[in-house]
Each structure stands twice: as C-alpha cells, then as structure tokens.
Amino acid sequence: MLISLVGIMKKKVFITTVLIFLFVASVFGATMPQSGTIEFTGYIEGDIYFIVDSLQTSSVDLLSDSLSPTGSGALIGKWTLRVDNPPVSPTKFYVTYTYASLANEEVDDKIDFVLLESMGEDEESDSLVERSSGDTFEITNEENSITTTARFLSARLTDEGLTTAMKAAAVEYSSNITVTLSSD
Amino acid sequence: MKKILFVLLLIGFLSFGLFADQVKLLDIYGFISDDSQITLSVTPALSDPIDLRHNSLLQYSDAGNGVKVGTWTLSYDDLTTSENYTIKYNYGALESDDTSSELEYVLYEKVNSGNFVAKEDEDTSTITIDGTSSSDGTASRDLYIKLTSDASDDVFTFAPAEDYESTITITLLGS
Numbered sequence: 001m002l003i004s005l006v007g008i009m010k011k012k013v014f015i016t017t018v019l020i021f022l023f024v025a026s027v028f029g030a031t032m033p034q035s036g037t038i039e040f041t042g043y044i045e046g047d048i049y050f051i052v053d054s055l056q057t058s059s060v061d062l063l064s065d066s067l068s069p070t071g072s073g074a075l076i077g078k079w080t081l082r083v084d085n086p087p088v089s090p091t092k093f094y095v096t097y098t099y100a101s102l103a104n105e106e107v108d109d110k111i112d113f114v115l116l117e118s119m120g121e122d123e124e125s126d127s128l129v130e131r132s133s134g135d136t137f138e139i140t141n142e143e144n145s146i147t148t149t150a151r152f153l154s155a156r157l158t159d160e161g162l163t164t165a166m167k168a169a170a171v172e173y174s175s176n177i178t179v180t181l182s183s184d
Numbered sequence: 185m186k187k188i189l190f191v192l193l194l195i196g197f198l199s200f201g202l203f204a205d206q207v208k209l210l211d212i213y214g215f216i217s218d219d220s221q222i223t224l225s226v227t228p229a230l231s232d233p234i235d236l237r238h239n240s241l242l243q244y245s246d247a248g249n250g251v252k253v254g255t256w257t258l259s260y261d262d263l264t265t266s267e268n269y270t271i272k273y274n275y276g277a278l279e280s281d282d283t284s285s286e287l288e289y290v291l292y293e294k295v296n297s298g299n300f301v302a303k304e305d306e307d308t309s310t311i312t313i314d315g316t317s318s319s320d321g322t323a324s325r326d327l328y329i330k331l332t333s334d335a336s337d338d339v340f341t342f343a344p345a346e347d348y349e350s351t352i353t354i355t356l357l358g359s
Binding site: 040044 | 222225229233236253291348357
C-alpha cells in the first residue's frame with residue numbers, strides 16, 4: 001500500500017511540475033524581448049593632392065621688360081596643394097623650390113634668375129615674393145577643413161643675370177625648377 | 185489521521201529520489217503556445233569596415249538606398265492565428281574615439297513592397313504574421329544606412345580614423 005501511494009504521489013508531482021513549466025514558458029515566452037545587434041564599422045582616409053602645372057607655352061625673350069630685374073616676371077607655372085581630412089593635430093607642409101641658372105649648351109653663359117611666388121596670376125610687383133633655390137614655403141593645415149593652397153610662379157632675371165644675358169645671343173636657354181612637397 | 189497523511193507524504197517525497205527507477209508509466213499533458221515559437225535572428229551584411237568617404241552609396245546625395253548592413257528575420261512555427269509583432273530599433277551615430285568625432289546616419293528598413301522606410305533611433309515597426317496562411321515560416325527585413333547631409337560633408341573634412349563604429353540593436357518586443 002505504501003509503495004502504491006508513493007507511486008501516485010510521484011505521478012502527481014511530475015505532472016504538476018511539467019504543467020507549471022509549460023505554463024511559465026507559454027506566458028513568458030511570448031513577452032520576453034529578443035534582440036540582436038549589427039556592428040557597423042567604418043573608416044576615413046586622408047588624401048593629399050599636389051599638382052605642378054607648367055604655364056609657359058613658348059620660349060620667352062630673356063631681354064623682355066617683364067624679365068628685367070625690376071619687372072613683374074614671366075609666368076611659368078603654378079602649384080596646387082589640397083589636403084582632405086587633415087590630421088587632428090595641425091600638420092605642417094613644406095613646398096621647396098630647387099633650381100639652377102638658365103644654361104645653354106652652345107654658349108658657356110649661365111644666366112641667373114629668381115623665382116617669384118604670387119597668389120594670383122596678375123599680381124602687382126610689390127606683392128611678389130622672391131624664392132631663391134632652396135627656399136621653402138610653409139603651410140599649416142587645421143583640423144576639420146579642406147585646405148587648398150595654390151601659388152603662381154614667375155621668373156625674372158637678377159642684375160647679374162641681365163648682364164650675362166646681354167653678352168651673347170643664343171636660343172634654347174633652359175632651367176629645370178623642381179617643386180617638392182614634404183611634411184612633418 | 186492528518187499526522188499519518190503528513191508522514192506518508194513526507195516519506196513519499198523522500199523516497200522519490202531513491203525509488204525513481206521504479207516508475208513504469210508517466211503521462212504528460214500540456215500545450216504549446218503559438219507565441220512561444222517566434223524567434224528573432226539578426227544577420228550582419230558587412231564583414232569589413234566601410235570606406236565612409238569614398239563609398240558613394242553611403243552619401244546623402246546618392247540617389248540609391250544606401251548600403252545594406254544586415255537583415256533581421258522572424259521565424260515561427262505552429263502559429264495558427266494572425267498576430268502583430270513589434271520590432272524596435274536602437275542606434276547612435278558612428279563614433280571615433282581616436283578623433284572624438286561623430287557621423288550621423290539614418291537607418292532604412294526595406295519593406296515587402298520594395299520601398300525604403302527611414303527609421304530613427306527608438307522607432308518601431310509592426311510586422312503582421314498570418315499563421316493561418318501557408319508560408320515558409322519566416323518574415324524578414326533588410327536594413328540599409330545612409331549618412332545624413334551634414335555627415336556627408338563631414339567625411340571630407342574630418343580627420344582620418346579607422347575606428348568609426350556604431351551598434352544597431354533590433355529588439356522583438358512581442359505581440
């Protein structure tokens with residue numbers, strides 16, 4: 001009799017437990033919020049554009065007024081620096097000019113000239129900045145800005161260069177001007 | 185009599201574990217709720233960080249619908265009625281710790297009609313699942329994002345950074 005009673009009790013306990021479990025699962029299963037996530041990641045890259053254009057389309061007369069030591073110079077080129085997404089800390093960029101005297105293989109003369117830097121194409125003489133070979137132009141970029149800097153380049157003879165130029169006639173005088181960008 | 189019954193009950197509980205192997209028959213009665221079989225799953229679509237400046241689909245000015253970032257799916261079994269379920273979206277701006285900058289964006293839900301519906305942070309969607317009709321047992325939505333107008337401008341000026349991140353949380357609130 002005792003074993004029979006124990007058996008009945010086991011059944012009841014089991015059934016009750018299972019029913020309670022199913023009830024709880026049905027009630028809370030429907031209302032329990034479920035969720036999932038999407039991690040969205042990205043990046044921004046910085047870009048630097050540095051372009052040097054030659055604006056001289058033909059050979060120029062070295063004895064013209066514009067190339068004289070007091071003239072406004074002959075327009076020869078332009079450089080443009082654009083910095084997208086500059087770094088958080090201000091960054092300095094340097095534009096350096098390197099060039100030698102005008103030379104000609106036929107004659108042994110070296111005609112000295114000086115590079116003139118200006119913001120516009122037709123600047124007045126007093127707003128021109130003389131840049132000797134090795135000189136550097138400094139640009140500081142600020143955070144959260146697109147910075148575009150451009151300068152026009154002209155050339156005019158020095159006093160010594162004019163004296164040399166007046167010695168002998170010759171064609172195909174030339175000089176290479178190297179414009180170099182560097183940064184901190 | 186009460187004492188005897190109590191003792192017998194106590195003996196019954198104590199002997200439950202000892203004589204468990206003597207159980208010969210067990211009948212279990214129960215039911216399964218329709219709602220208990222609804223499951224939400226979320227699947228990201230992008231495995232790599234996205235180029236925030238050069239990806240044209242991401243930009244505000246683009247005529248498209250943005251970049252697909254993931255899909256959520258409701259799976260259901262044994263549903264015999266038509267039920268409405270609520271999905272909630274939570275997300276914040278893309279943030280970079282390295283540069284302490286933020287880029288706002290808008291989440292778009294592509295609905296069954298093919299249209300794209302903008303979902304701001306805390307917005308919800310109601311999904312009707314008709315368990316009485318034959319179906320494959322799932323309902324899903326693709327999610328897309330586009331930068332806001334301001335953010336599309338900012339990506340051209342903000343400092344370079346590789347750690348922009350935002351978490352989109354999709355929650356099934358229930359029926």
